[in-house]
Amino acid sequence: MLTIVHVINQFFAGFGGEDKADMPVGVSEGALGAARGLQAQLGEQAKVAATIYYGDNYFHGHPEEARDAILREVRFRKPQVVVVGPAFNAGRYGLSCVEICNAIANDLEIPCVTAMHPENPAVATYRDYHNLKIFLLPTTETAAGMSDALAALARFVSRLGSGVTIRSAREEGYLDRGIRRMERADRPGVERAIDMLLSDLRDEPFFTEVPLEIWDQVSPAPPLRGLSSATIAIVSTSGVVPWGNPDGFKTYRNTYWRKYSIASLKTMEPGQWEAVHGGYDVSFMNQNPRYGVPLDALRALEAGGIIGRIYPFFYVVPGNQGSPSVMRQIGQEIAADLKKDGVDGVLQVAT
């Protein structure tokens, strides 16, 4: 019989709602609260050795203490699998579930399974971790789907515990992690592609082998009025940064943005800036940073009264293999900064 541990929040452990969200990590022998439902679904396949619980707010306010306490308890119980959640559409809880799974999978090398609604923002974090030992199962939006969620978790626990190799997301029912594995196919790619095309033409269902990212639909901003009194800012993903790259940007997969002063500058002088970007030949940009930050052109327009003023900083995050969820977050942060400082229009230079 497998030994498992179930990690849940204070609400599903039965301690209370928001009023108990500051509870520190605690543990109960056997199954407590929602873990009882999991034990019922598991039957004789596995035993819930312990239920670990924590307050949603406590976890986010004390991430290190919470993580260490949970790891200590899990390590002590030596389970074969750890179940965390389900979180449904609770964002805070969902995120803590993913973080807990990541810590256990990395530190203790125990496989973890969690579950939440596919639109829970924590799903993006789960994907970004690309962790082969974490599996996230889809649930309904609300806890009305609890028994189905626990049944799915129980089934997955049995699969994980049996030692069988877990196959693709589509076959096994978990949300994909964006991990690609080499496999031998039964037929050459050209045949598989033609079959897909024929199915598509016949309006028959087919499965793509490489799902493409679905992008957000963003409504266009209304047109700018009053350009001659407007503040215009430059945002660049070309990777132009001050010489020496003081903020240590990488040439790929950056995770933060910075803004640099151009208040007293009329143009971008070569030698004072360098281009940090692994996705294109940066020699042109290094010789002439204006290609990525066209300050000189904007200054002429400012002097001529065509635009009101240039915002005294330009914003940078070098592009190249940027994680969409990270870039979404960065975009929102830059937008908030722009709004705070009364910027009216933005020119973004991309490479």
Added chain:
Amino acid sequence: MYPLAEQVGASRIVKAVKIPHPCGDPTLPPELDAQVRRVIVETALKAIQTEVSRTTVFFPAMAMSG
């Protein structure tokens, strides 16, 4: 790069010169290169003053290499 910008749904896209040097052309003498940069920036300012309902590409009015 503008087909990629279109694919991800950017609302207003200005077609610039080339990926390694969007706002200029190193094959041109400096004054013409600066002019190219100016036209691209002016097109961008025109774009943000233009009502659009979906992804729209703006082409600066000049002959360009690449």
